[in-house]
Amino acid sequence: MKQNVTRRNFIATAGAAALAASTTSALAAEAAKGKTLTIIGVSCSPRRGMTTSRAVQAALDAAKAVDPRIETELIDLGGLNIAPWSPTPPADDMAPLLPKFQDPALGGLIIGSPSYFRSLSGLAKCFLERLAPLREPKMVLAEKPFGVVAVGAFRNGGQELTIEQIQTILLCFGMIPVGGHGPAFQGATLLSANDSIAQDDLGLKTAAQLGKHVGEVALKMAG
Numbered sequence: 001m002k003q004n005v006t007r008r009n010f011i012a013t014a015g016a017a018a019l020a021a022s023t024t025s026a027l028a029a030e031a032a033k034g035k036t037l038t039i040i041g042v043s044c045s046p047r048r049g050m051t052t053s054r055a056v057q058a059a060l061d062a063a064k065a066v067d068p069r070i071e072t073e074l075i076d077l078g079g080l081n082i083a084p085w086s087p088t089p090p091a092d093d094m095a096p097l098l099p100k101f102q103d104p105a106l107g108g109l110i111i112g113s114p115s116y117f118r119s120l121s122g123l124a125k126c127f128l129e130r131l132a133p134l135r136e137p138k139m140v141l142a143e144k145p146f147g148v149v150a151v152g153a154f155r156n157g158g159q160e161l162t163i164e165q166i167q168t169i170l171l172c173f174g175m176i177p178v179g180g181h182g183p184a185f186q187g188a189t190l191l192s193a194n195d196s197i198a199q200d201d202l203g204l205k206t207a208a209q210l211g212k213h214v215g216e217v218a219l220k221m222a223g
């Protein structure tokens with residue numbers, strides 16, 4: 001069959017194809033956008049930008065590397081004023097943070113705390129208590145995965161106990177604790193030497209393994 005391609009119908013056909021292609025890619029982009037998940041990392045050291053913050057960022061980087069649909073955000077509580085729960089919500093820095101945890105795009109959490117006397121920091125405890133509005137009237141965080149990162153200045157400085165305490169708290173929110181991928185058996189456990197975790201290869205590996213696993217579980221839970 002002879003093809004009769006005039007300049008006019010060639011342009012019309014090419015234009016329609018280009019329009020279809022751009023519409024398809026726009027729809028694909030929209031669909032991909034709809035599936036984007038955010039993993040939020042929270043550093044609960046009063047010292048902003050220090051070892052806990054860096055360890056949480058390492059875990060977030062690994063979570064983000066799992067899939068292009070995963071976005072990450074680090075919230076560093078260092079320098080913020082966050083009081084414990086009280087019957088009248090304190091007027092402090094917590095109120096602007098809460099909506100981030102209510103966002104339906106939230107895929108999971110990575111909570112980091114320094115080990116203070118083999119326990120979680122006071123700031124971590126205050127922050128977690130102030131998430132109470134996310135339990136009632138609706139369990140907003142239920143079925144979302146979380147991992148915990150703990151940094152200590154001693155090799156056996158209570159990092160695993162700190163992780164366990166934070167896991168105990170977040171179980172009350174119906175969240176799913178993630179660890180289990182060696183060497184991050186309980187979570188990420190890091191050793192700070194002179195305010196640096198850069199030399200702690202094993203600890204950084206636990207942070208990476210934890211972040212990766214949180215990212216993987218977040219994707220599975222999102223369906």
Ligand SMILES: Cc1cc2nc3c(=O)[nH]c(=O)nc-3n(C[C@H](O)[C@H](O)[C@H](O)COP(=O)(O)O)c2cc1C
Nearest residue numbers: 045050051052114115116117118152153154157192
């Ligand atoms: C009040 C206090 C208590 C601490 N207790 C412990 C501890 O029990 N075990 C430990 O390994 N390190 C302990 N440390 C050291 C911190 O965990 C360590 O320096 C950590 O890296 C601090 O985190 P940051 O650099 O993010 O502030 C303590 C530090 C402070 C200030």
